[in-house]
Amino acid sequence: MPTHARLIRTCAVALALMAGLPADAQDGDRAKTNTSTVATAAVAIAADLSVGANGATKLTLTLSKPIEARAFVMERPDRAVIDLAEVNFQLGAETGRKREGLVSSFRYGLFAPGRSRIVVDLAQAATVGRIETVTRPRDGAVLLSVEFQRADRDAFRRAAVSSDPSPALRKIVAPSEPTDARPVIMVDAGHGGTDPGAIAATGVFEKDIVFGFAQALVSRLEASGRYRVRMTRDRDVFVPLSERVRIAREAKADLFVSIHADSISAAPQVRGATIYTGSEKATDAESAKLAERENKADAAAGTESNEGPGHVADILQELTLRETRTFSSGFAKGLMSQLGPVMAMSPKPHREAGFMVLRSPDVPSVLVELGYLSSQHDLDLLQSDSWRADVTGGMAKAIDAFFGNRTSLTRPQPARRSAAIAPVSP
Numbered sequence: 001m002p003t004h005a006r007l008i009r010t011c012a013v014a015l016a017l018m019a020g021l022p023a024d025a026q027d028g029d030r031a032k033t034n035t036s037t038v039a040t041a042a043v044a045i046a047a048d049l050s051v052g053a054n055g056a057t058k059l060t061l062t063l064s065k066p067i068e069a070r071a072f073v074m075e076r077p078d079r080a081v082i083d084l085a086e087v088n089f090q091l092g093a094e095t096g097r098k099r100e101g102l103v104s105s106f107r108y109g110l111f112a113p114g115r116s117r118i119v120v121d122l123a124q125a126a127t128v129g130r131i132e133t134v135t136r137p138r139d140g141a142v143l144l145s146v147e148f149q150r151a152d153r154d155a156f157r158r159a160a161v162s163s164d165p166s167p168a169l170r171k172i173v174a175p176s177e178p179t180d181a182r183p184v185i186m187v188d189a190g191h192g193g194t195d196p197g198a199i200a201a202t203g204v205f206e207k208d209i210v211f212g213f214a215q216a217l218v219s220r221l222e223a224s225g226r227y228r229v230r231m232t233r234d235r236d237v238f239v240p241l242s243e244r245v246r247i248a249r250e251a252k253a254d255l256f257v258s259i260h261a262d263s264i265s266a267a268p269q270v271r272g273a274t275i276y277t278g279s280e281k282a283t284d285a286e287s288a289k290l291a292e293r294e295n296k297a298d299a300a301a302g303t304e305s306n307e308g309p310g311h312v313a314d315i316l317q318e319l320t321l322r323e324t325r326t327f328s329s330g331f332a333k334g335l336m337s338q339l340g341p342v343m344a345m346s347p348k349p350h351r352e353a354g355f356m357v358l359r360s361p362d363v364p365s366v367l368v369e370l371g372y373l374s375s376q377h378d379l380d381l382l383q384s385d386s387w388r389a390d391v392t393g394g395m396a397k398a399i400d401a402f403f404g405n406r407t408s409l410t411r412p413q414p415a416r417r418s419a420a421i422a423p424v425s426p
């Protein structure tokens with residue numbers, strides 16, 4: 001959003017607060033469903049850090065109405081998590097990026113339907129002190145503050161929870177109609193909610209860039225009428241990596257396409273797209289490092305990543321996975337040849353690495369790094385409509401080629417599905 005538009009919106013909210021008009025009158029009525037939450041969510045117009053005399057650091061949210069809050073700390077990396085009812089964050093782009101007292105930075109966003117979260121990176125071991133809500137008399141704004149107190153490592157460790165209760169995630173995927181034989185394409189926009197992904201020097205988040213691209217790809221594929229297209233997230237919400245895999249498998253997806261845009265701050269000249277397929281062994285050290293970084297997305301959002309379906313349990317599943325990966329590679333090659341003419345590719349455009357989202361044993365899966373947010377050139381392209389149209393067009397062609405003229409055939413049985421959806425020419 002342009003800065004002036006954001007300002008105007010922020011001012012409007014501030015005015016509403018000053019006039020004593022809460023954004024929503026039904027205070028006790030917590031948002032029940034994902035669709036109506038925006039209208040009923042509390043609005044946050046400021047998030048400020050302050051350091052007290054004893055070194056305690058307070059994070060204060062200025063809200064349009066009182067909400068419930070719960071906070072806890074987690075180790076490795078040291079962080080605090082503040083769970084809230086859904087909040088519509090109307091905060092400046094720089095919010096949370098500056099170190100203050102015990103807090104080195106914080107990020108915020110929608111964590112699950114009806115639930116927002118603030119993840120606080122701790123500069124040193126600290127525990128959660130008082131959580132307070134007061135109403136500011138002059139304008140009726142609600143100030144919610146969470147205090148962090150210095151703690152030694154032992155006290156921190158005792159306070160730290162090993163993992164937080166997993167959110168009751170909404171099923172984004174509607175059950176597929178049994179009569180519809182069209183292949184299911186699962187488009188996975190990387191990151192989301194409390195996990196911003198890479199951040200460009202201009203402040204643009206990877207989660208927003210890849211979501212815009214994913215939406216464009218979905219429209220493109222839907223327009224052809226040949227596919228049923230689903231998304232692992234359909235808005236700015238956090239979805240754990242294993243959940244993305246589960247969503248794809250539950251929807252009986254025939255192809256999983258994950259969209260990312262990396263950043264290498266040390267090398268702003270590095271640019272171009274790379275297509276990854278899953279493998280226990282990475283092609284090169286760089287790919288291994290990238291997969292490791294992407295696999296930390298759950299921790300960035302304040303959850304422990306569970307092992308998920310990645311660890312293949314038996315030999316049958318192992319065989320299925322191996323077979324599926326042949327198809328994934330076949331699709332990656334087709335994708336490479338379609339994208340080469342329309343976009344810059346990295347020097348080695350098809351690589352393998354152990355990405356968690358590429359571990360469905362029965363869904364051919366690729367992860368596309370569209371380019372580098374650290375390259376101004378790539379960043380400009382990533383935000384260009386005509387570039388986006390070219391690239392989604394190339395992807396659609398590769399998907400058409402992958403399914404060939406099998407799209408009109410009856411869906412194969414799940415047990416041997418990966419074999420039956422063999423591409424025309426891998």
Ligand SMILES: [Zn+2]
Nearest residue numbers: 190197260261
């Ligand atoms: Zn990413």
